[in-house]
Amino acid sequence: MSILIQISYLVASVLFIIGIKMMNKTKDARNGNFISGVGMLIAIVATILQIDLLTLPEILACVVIGSAIGLYYARAVEMTGIPEMVALFNGFGGLASVAVGLSDYFFRMGKAEPLDVIIGVSILASLLIGGVTFTGSMVAYGKLSGKVTGSPVTFKGQHLLNLVLLIAFIVLSVLVFTNPGNTFFIIAVTVVGLLLGILTVIPIGGADMPVVISLLNSYSGMAACATGFILNNNVLIVAGSLVGASGIILTQIMCKAMNRSLTNVLLGGFGQAPSAGPQDGPQIVIKEVGVEEAAMLFDSASSVIVVPGYGMAVAQAQHVIRELMEQCEKRNISFKFAIHPVAGRMPGHMNVLLAEANISYDKLIEMEQINDEFANTDLVFVVGANDVVNPAARTNPQSPIFGMPILNADKAKTVIVSKRSMGKGYAGIENELFGYPNCLMLFGDAKQTITKVVNEMKEL
Numbered sequence: 001m002s003i004l005i006q007i008s009y010l011v012a013s014v015l016f017i018i019g020i021k022m023m024n025k026t027k028d029a030r031n032g033n034f035i036s037g038v039g040m041l042i043a044i045v046a047t048i049l050q051i052d053l054l055t056l057p058e059i060l061a062c063v064v065i066g067s068a069i070g071l072y073y074a075r076a077v078e079m080t081g082i083p084e085m086v087a088l089f090n091g092f093g094g095l096a097s098v099a100v101g102l103s104d105y106f107f108r109m110g111k112a113e114p115l116d117v118i119i120g121v122s123i124l125a126s127l128l129i130g131g132v133t134f135t136g137s138m139v140a141y142g143k144l145s146g147k148v149t150g151s152p153v154t155f156k157g158q159h160l161l162n163l164v165l166l167i168a169f170i171v172l173s174v175l176v177f178t179n180p181g182n183t184f185f186i187i188a189v190t191v192v193g194l195l196l197g198i199l200t201v202i203p204i205g206g207a208d209m210p211v212v213i214s215l216l217n218s219y220s221g222m223a224a225c226a227t228g229f230i231l232n233n234n235v236l237i238v239a240g241s242l243v244g245a246s247g248i249i250l251t252q253i254m255c256k257a258m259n260r261s262l263t264n265v266l267l268g269g270f271g272q273a274p275s276a277g278p279q280d281g282p283q284i285v286i287k288e289v290g291v292e293e294a295a296m297l298f299d300s301a302s303s304v305i306v307v308p309g310y311g312m313a314v315a316q317a318q319h320v321i322r323e324l325m326e327q328c329e330k331r332n333i334s335f336k337f338a339i340h341p342v343a344g345r346m347p348g349h350m351n352v353l354l355a356e357a358n359i360s361y362d363k364l365i366e367m368e369q370i371n372d373e374f375a376n377t378d379l380v381f382v383v384g385a386n387d388v389v390n391p392a393a394r395t396n397p398q399s400p401i402f403g404m405p406i407l408n409a410d411k412a413k414t415v416i417v418s419k420r421s422m423g424k425g426y427a428g429i430e431n432e433l434f435g436y437p438n439c440l441m442l443f444g445d446a447k448q449t450i451t452k453v454v455n456e457m458k459e460l
């Protein structure tokens, strides 16, 4: 039986790795997710077969309740609410690690078992990383959902306090080993972990929150890995390591895309760069365009690049953009999409929405591949994007987004921007592109205005 279970864990681990590898390419991502899901099912069944703590009906009841809650939220969540949901999931992963760490500690102490180094270190790691992940994710969830302030919360001596807490953790950990069975020290270690999670995430605000979510995702994997050592469960160690490593890789990719260093993220207290408010730059004078004129500009272009952003997700404009694409392609106009790595509110946000509208993957071009094409493009259509095309990232050292790589939309012959008003983007700053001589503003909800443009094109 034990060999069968270990073989099942091996198969599950291989399926996880294949699944993650397939998520590398948008077109294979759905199948990759399915394959990883099958791996998880195998791992769960194998684990259930060896549990002797609960009866089968009790386990099944937990599985049914957990799956029902998961299914409900997965179906109910709006696409724009996914980052919040990911934050909650990470947080519960961390909480589970804390629960396992504490219960294993008390179980061993109850049987007066000595705490060996590997198990002891794994329990302490579960409590620290799991605790940080839990409270950090709850703060991130609160910030993203607007339940707590999104602005950085800072105070004097914040980093020093974090350092003191880290030292306290080390001292308390030694005391846990030297005083086995002493409840105070193990609870104190847990409280330190929980406090550190809050204190490292509250100073982070604004546009850096996605990096934090990704980092916490990695932490939840590391906590699960430590839990795997406690429970002597190989598949948990492998799955935790995979989540931990892929989370760190994604964090690094996002840091690069948002021009933040990983050290800066790890130390917390970022997202406080000086802001360049509207009063800091010259007054922006804009030019408006109507739907008829916009339709004519599309009709006469030979190449179009669409830059989708968060506003496209809000307006759910992806389907009508496909119709616009069909109208353009009927006229032999080259039509592509430029995808910025942090467009929208989660990694891959734009890819998912455009795929939902049956826009083929090969039309979605990553920033590095498409940025040189803008200068030779007739018309760039910015749909609900703002920060990711803000030239201030190149030109204004005072701007909070200075240094962030952006899409070179401003280099095209003509730029049309579809948005409702002169409202700002996530970073909360003005966009000088809107005042450029080659830029025209098409005001209104993206879905409604693009529908009108498409109808106009049908008449031409």
Ligand code: NAP
Residues within 6 Å of the ligand: 083, 207, 208, 209, 210, 258, 308, 309, 310, 311, 312, 314, 315, 341, 342, 343, 344, 345, 346, 347, 348, 349, 383, 384, 385, 386, 387, 388, 389, 418, 419, 420, 421, 422, 423, 424, 425, 426, 427, 444, 445, 446, 447
């Ligand atoms: P953005 O800078 O947030 O701008 C979105 C724009 O959409 C707004 O200026 C808004 O202007 C417009 N908009 C809203 N509703 C609309 C509607 N119904 N129709 C048309 N336009 C609408 O978006 P972005 O350029 O995609 O940049 C993403 C930002 O989010 C970056 O700063 C990034 O760092 C941050 N972020 C990214 C992630 C991620 O992982 N992708 C996660 C969290 C945060 P109006 O109000 O005038 O309409």
